Amino acid sequence: MRKRHKLLKNTFALASVMTLISAWWGVTSLGLVRPLILPSPAEVGLGLVDIWHGYLGVPFMNHFKASLSVMILGYLSAAVVGVSIGIGMAWIPSVDRLLSPLVSAIRPIPPPAWIPLTILWFGIDLTAKVFIVFVAAVVPCLLNSYQGIKSVPVDLLNAGRSLGATRKVLLMEIVVPAALPVILGGLRIALGTAWATIVAAELVVSLAGFGFLIMNGYRNLESNIVFCGMLAVAITGFLMNFLFLRLSQKLVPWMPSEK
């Protein structure tokens, strides 16, 4: 019964994806919609070739490098800062008292709202984009670390205490490992937020990057370039998420796996 179920499920999945793709193919090849509204698969292929050979004189690898270097620098620094402040706030009450009003004030500002201020402060170079990614990623890192530490079962703490653990040992060997799954959850949310924000920033102003492709495709009314840019953003986002899950399962074997 279970096996049949799975077969049925896969058949449905395959059928619906095939339907979507053939509908796309059919509608565009019959000329029912203008290429601007929906580019045909062939046009998307041509777009990819165009980008590969350097769309608007920007080599393909530059887009990749531009988006990813910003992502790595901003995201990693946000992870380090966010997680340590989150842990600090959860573990030391006076830090909590001092910082939590600040966090509550900054948290509701949507990350893209920082883009113009960042341009004002740093211009449009690497620093500016790293700062944007940092701002977008630091909040979920911080909140989840805080929440993770706060929700460590008190039994674990008591067990450690009764065995004579010092506060430092308690934190490093009991609390942080127990909170890691929640902390990693925050890091994963931050990965998505940071990626969406960097794309938004590149849409506003950029000299390379996937957002650059999307925006210039739009300006030149080349919807196939826009499509390719979106595809590149989605594939990169998917790969980052996939790698993150793999890595966190490797590093934290006690992490509860996805359903």
Added chain:
Amino acid sequence: MSIKVHNFNWSKQALILCLWLAIWGLIVEVFKVSSDFLPNPVKVLERIITLSYEPIGAGTLVTHAAASVTRLLSGFVSAILLGVPLGLLMAYFRPINWALTPIFELFRYIPPIAWAPFALFWFGAGNTAQAYVIFTSAFPPILINSFLGVKLIDIHLLNAGLSLGARTWTILTEIALPAAFPLIMTGVRIGLAAGWMALIAAEIVAGTGTRDGLGYLILQGQQQLHADLTIGAMAVISVIGVSLDSLLRRVERHFSAWRV
């Protein structure tokens, strides 16, 4: 994402926040930071106040805030109207779930703002395009939570309905929907926050295309080197975001009064 950060009283919180604002002001004064770069908090507050009677672009602060909230609502309400029923149906009828999940998975990794160019190609520059971008960001959390809400219903409730001879429609509307309500509301609140973020992104990316909205104010501040305008608009955005969320919480409490 309602993590309780504050576990001490409000007045103390406000006091400490004032302390931070004072530090901000002090840094600006001591290091003589140019007000084009970082104005002190008093200037930002003054700016918000003058903005409430002095028009920029399409009108005063109220006009811009109203424009943004209206845009948000059009995308957000359509996300609810489509997301909740679809989530319920996907949870209740397995083939619908099997057929639609892979399609949603295909689109899942596209950030909402990346839809902006296609939204403009499809709907032209206008409110529909922005509503579409908001829809794409608010729809997934609403759909997923409605789906989970039904999937996590106590099976006894459904069986009780079935054994009393309830029809599918009755079960969906009178058992599944109320039982899934708390999770649906969580999805709606996440969707609102996501939609608000996408709206601001859309208004900033659309740039000078529209002449109203809070994102427009932020952008104006940047282009005219008025950091006080940019920061003031950011503050207004965050206050409106928080107020909308607390409004939804109130709605949630109102409609789940029957829960103990």
